[in-house]
Amino acid sequence: MNYLLRHLQVFFYTLGQLVRTPFASLMTISVIGITLALPATLYLLVDNIQRVTAGWDGEAQISLFLKKNVAASGARFLQQRLQRMPEVKHVEWIPPEKGLAELRKVSGFSGALKVLDENPLPGVLVVVPKKSYATPDGLKPLLQRLGKFSEVDLAKIDLEWVQRLQAMLQIVRRGVLVLAGLLALAVVLIIGNTIRLAILNRRDEIEITKLIGATNAFVRRPFLYSGFLQGLLGAVMAWLLVTGILVLLDGPIQELTSLYGSRFRVQGLNLATSGLLLLGGGVLGWLGSRLSVGRHLRNIEPQ
Amino acid sequence: MIQFDTVFKRYPGGYDALKNISFHVADEEMVFLTGHSGAGKSTLLKLLTLIERPTRGQLIVNNKNLIRLPGWRVPYLRREIGVVFQDHRLLNDRTVFDNVALPLVVTGLHRRDIGRRVRAALDKVGLLSKENLMPIVLSGGEQQRVGIARAVVNKPNLLLADEPTGNLDEALSDEIIDLFHEFNQHGVTVLVATHDLRHIQRLRKRVLQLQNGELIFDSGVRS
Numbered sequence: 133m134n135y136l137l138r139h140l141q142v143f144f145y146t147l148g149q150l151v152r153t154p155f156a157s158l159m160t161i162s163v164i165g166i167t168l169a170l171p172a173t174l175y176l177l178v179d180n181i182q183r184v185t186a187g188w189d190g191e192a193q194i195s196l197f198l199k200k201n202v203a204a205s206g207a208r209f210l211q212q213r214l215q216r217m218p219e220v221k222h223v224e225w226i227p228p229e230k231g232l233a234e235l236r237k238v239s240g241f242s243g244a245l246k247v248l249d250e251n252p253l254p255g256v257l258v259v260v261p262k263k264s265y266a267t268p269d270g271l272k273p274l275l276q277r278l279g280k281f282s283e284v285d286l287a288k289i290d291l292e293w294v295q296r297l298q299a300m301l302q303i304v305r306r307g308v309l310v311l312a313g314l315l316a317l318a319v320v321l322i323i324g325n326t327i328r329l330a331i332l333n334r335r336d337e338i339e340i341t342k343l344i345g346a347t348n349a350f351v352r353r354p355f356l357y358s359g360f361l362q363g364l365l366g367a368v369m370a371w372l373l374v375t376g377i378l379v380l381l382d383g384p385i386q387e388l389t390s391l392y393g394s395r396f397r398v399q400g401l402n403l404a405t406s407g408l409l410l411l412g413g414g415v416l417g418w419l420g421s422r423l424s425v426g427r428h429l430r431n432i433e434p435q
Numbered sequence: 436m437i438q439f440d441t442v443f444k445r446y447p448g449g450y451d452a453l454k455n456i457s458f459h460v461a462d463e464e465m466v467f468l469t470g471h472s473g474a475g476k477s478t479l480l481k482l483l484t485l486i487e488r489p490t491r492g493q494l495i496v497n498n499k500n501l502i503r504l505p506g507w508r509v510p511y512l513r514r515e516i517g518v519v520f521q522d523h524r525l526l527n528d529r530t531v532f533d534n535v536a537l538p539l540v541v542t543g544l545h546r547r548d549i550g551r552r553v554r555a556a557l558d559k560v561g562l563l564s565k566e567n568l569m570p571i572v573l574s575g576g577e578q579q580r581v582g583i584a585r586a587v588v589n590k591p592n593l594l595l596a597d598e599p600t601g602n603l604d605e606a607l608s609d610e611i612i613d614l615f616h617e618f619n620q621h622g623v624t625v626l627v628a629t630h631d632l633r634h635i636q637r638l639r640k641r642v643l644q645l646q647n648g649e650l651i652f653d654s655g656v657r658s
Binding site: 134135138336337339340341342343344345346347348350433434435 | 484486507510511512513514518524525526537538541542543545585589
């Protein structure tokens with residue numbers, strides 16, 4: 133109980149010291165805040181893009197472009213065969229004429245298309261796989277099997293670009309992870325240096341307290357709290373920065389997504405990620421302080 | 436209380452600060468340690484609080500063998516010894532009260548008891564009315580008395596002082612030495628390093644004289 137009380141005393145004493153030098157404290161906390169805000173923002177960016185595209189992933193469909201010599205009856209027959217496959221949810225038959233009509237409607241090439249003597253488009257069977265097979269791993273063998281039918285000229289996943297984007301996001305995600313690691317190291321070094329200066333500043337005080345019987349733990353404690361607090365407050369600053377950035381971006385992003393007819397909303401830091409950010413800041417601060425204290429306090433002995 | 440037995444101290448670089456020192460200070464004794472500057476007075480005091488470790492010999496303080504005392508036990512040894520420095524060594528960004536309270540804070544004493552004991556110590560040195568001042572606004576003699584209050588607030592049974600009157604005029608020095616004498620009469624063992632022979636003649640206490648790191652004179656206990 134007494135032990136806990138002493139820790140509380142040191143905690144508030146350290147907080148008081150940070151408040152007593154507001155400018156220096158704010159500088160350090162801001163540097164840490166910006167350093168932590170960078171990976172947090174990138175993380176949110178990747179996370180949100182992934183959420184946007186995750187919705188499309190499930191609707192992956194395979195287009196089977198049929199050979200020109202396959203008649204409509206043959207296509208219908210194939211449609212029924214495919215329909216019976218366990219992986220397939222349903223199959224839609226788009227005859228060449230319908231494809232041409234659709235193309236006229238959307239492309240604005242209607243004038244140019246009129247010039248053509250005959251319909252250049254093949255018949256298409258659009259295969260929508262069942263949800264459980266609509267994963268990159270599940271789609272690939274299905275695509276291969278469908279491509280082997282003799283009537284099929286070319287089998288193609290329409291949403292390949294989504295997968296490419298996902299793959300790119302995977303790279304970006306790893307990049308963010310590496311960056312976050314580097315910046316975490318930066319936070320440790322920043323705090324380590326701040327604590328080093330604090331130790332050197334209070335060299336006399338440390339010597340005197342050691343002279344009158346302070347243990348190393350006693351001398352160490354306020355510096356560890358100081359590092360922890362600065363890391364924690366830096367993380368709070370990072371949280372505010374990220375939230376501020378999102379507030380600034382929310383309007384334009386909604387405008388953009390509404391143009392695409394989507395009701396997508398940017399998701400900010402939730403409870404878990406906020407907690408992780410704050411905890412991370414505190415732990416990094418403590419760690420930086422611990423390293424610095426371990427190195428520099430040992431050298432300060434009373435003369 | 437203090438037992439030196441053929442103690443040598445050689446600093447890195449080969450300088451022999453203390454050579455073959457042997458003496459014994461009994462409980463509740465008051466001893467003056469004298470000698471020119473550089474004779475080894477400060478080094479001897481540093482050995483007693485393990486600021487420096489002896490190179491050779493046996494050293495026992497307060498029934499503890501300092502030769503075998505591990506590093507982590509040193510803070511606890513220092514809590515049993517009150518030390519007064521020539522340059523006071525006060526923390527100038529804290530009040531007189533906080534300075535005197537420091538040894539108690541270090542031991543983790545409860546807040547209530549700290550206030551009571553700090554005021555008792557300040558009362559003994561006659562500075563009770565100045566507890567809320569910063570040390571920097573006090574005179575040299577007053578600052579030294581704050582240092583003494585800090586040294587005795589833990590109620591140590593051994594009090595060491597390194598040139599406690601070094602920067603003070605005669606009247607103030609006498610006051611300071613009288614304070615030590617008073618603590619001695621209340622049962623505290625006192626060891627004062629000084630080159631001021633006036634006090635030695637005035638109080639007629641035991642004298643140890645160092646020269647070039649050697650103990651050249653021990654007056655023995657005088658009544």
